[in-house]
Amino acid sequence: EAQVTQNPRYLITVTGKKLTVTCSQNMNHEYMSWYRQDPGLGLRQIYYSMNVEVTDKGDVPEGYKVSRKEKRNFPLILESPSPNQTSLYFCASSRTGTGPNTIYFGEGSWLTVV
Amino acid sequence: GENVEQHPSTLSVQEGDSAVIKCTYSDSASNYFPWYKQELGKGPQLIIDIRSNVGEKKDQRIAVTLNKTAKHFSLHITETQPEDSAVYFCAARGGTSYGKLTFGQGTILTVHP
Numbered sequence: 001e002a003q004v005t006q007n008p009r010y011l012i013t014v015t016g017k018k019l020t021v022t023c024s025q026n027m028n029h030e031y032m033s034w035y036r037q038d039p040g041l042g043l044r045q046i047y048y049s050m051n052v053e054v055t056d057k058g059d060v061p062e063g064y065k066v067s068r069k070e071k072r073n074f075p076l077i078l079e080s081p082s083p084n085q086t087s088l089y090f091c092a093s094s095r096t097g098t099g100p101n102t103i104y105f106g107e108g109s110w111l112t113v114v
Numbered sequence: 115g116e117n118v119e120q121h122p123s124t125l126s127v128q129e130g131d132s133a134v135i136k137c138t139y140s141d142s143a144s145n146y147f148p149w150y151k152q153e154l155g156k157g158p159q160l161i162i163d164i165r166s167n168v169g170e171k172k173d174q175r176i177a178v179t180l181n182k183t184a185k186h187f188s189l190h191i192t193e194t195q196p197e198d199s200a201v202y203f204c205a206a207r208g209g210t211s212y213g214k215l216t217f218g219q220g221t222i223l224t225v226h227p
Contacts (some may be wrong), residue, residue, distance in 0.1 A: 004157075033214070042120070042203060042217035043158070058214065059115070090157055103148070103215060105157035 002027050004106035006091050012112045013081055021076045021109050023091030029104075030096045032074035033058070034066065036087040037108075043090065049074055050096065081113040116141040116208050120218025128226050133194050135221045137204035138186040146207040147180060147187045148215070153200045161202075162189070194225045 004025045013019050025032065033048040035058075045058030049068040063085055065077040074093075078085060091106040117140040127133050139147075145166040150158035164171045164178045164187065171178050175194075180187040191198055201222050205215040 035217075040123075040219055042118075042219045043215075044217070045214055048214060102160050102163075105150075105159070107155075107157045 002104060004091055004093055004104050006089070006106040006109045008109060009107065010110045012114065014114055015082055016080050019078050019081060019111075021078075021089060021091075021111070023074045023076065023106060024072050025074075025091075025093040025104070026072065027093060027095075027104070028071065029093035030071070031101075031103075032068065032091065032093045033103075034064070034074070034076045035090045035092060035105075036060065037090060038087050046076070046089075078111075081111075083113045085111065086113050087111060116144060116206055116216040118204060118206050118216050118218045120204050120221060122221060123219060124222045124224070126224045126226065127194050129194060129196060131194055133189075133191045133198070133223055133225075135189045135202055135204070135223070136186060137188070137206075137218050138184075139206040139216075140185065141206070141208045142182075142185065144206040144208045147178070148205050148207075149176075149178060149189050150203045150205065151200045152203065152220075158203055191223075194223075196225050196227050199223055199225045 007022045030051045034046040035043040037043045044060045047066040049055045089109045092103050094101045094103040120137045148163035151161045152158045175192045177190045201220045204218040
């Protein structure tokens, strides 16, 4: 079954304590991305990756890091989380190349920073 | 960059009625317009999409229309059912922003039995 898997699904952490949200896809997709969802703002892109070792900033990259060492994994790193990073996070992936290339989303990770 | 506006933010209908959600976009180079449905506790799932060379697309009770000149597109759901209740997002992908979707703010659709 085609899947984008995120972990953890729910996390409460304290300001400044580094955390990593993992993302893995089993569809051999080249493209992966992280979004955050906030009320009234829709989904906003944080970072994306076109392929292994190729990453770039989205619309709201401040306070986040990513890495793409393997094709299937794209972890999101919060080096020093702050309360304004409390949000619902989604990882997504898709093929590249011609065609509409449907973007598949994970189930989401609820992050609360206190 | 691309900007997508979505209306209404909430929509309440009776079962069997139609529901229409509208979006406008700013980048005339955008060429792909998907619609996602997000149920409680789940990630967004694609329900229908349309490319810029097509004016309308239908899939059973769901249809999407695109007006490139006016830069707006709409989702139409006919014969609504309670299980259609969810948050719906429109999105646009620009011609030079491969893979990146810019989302609307979302519409909370409630279908009353």
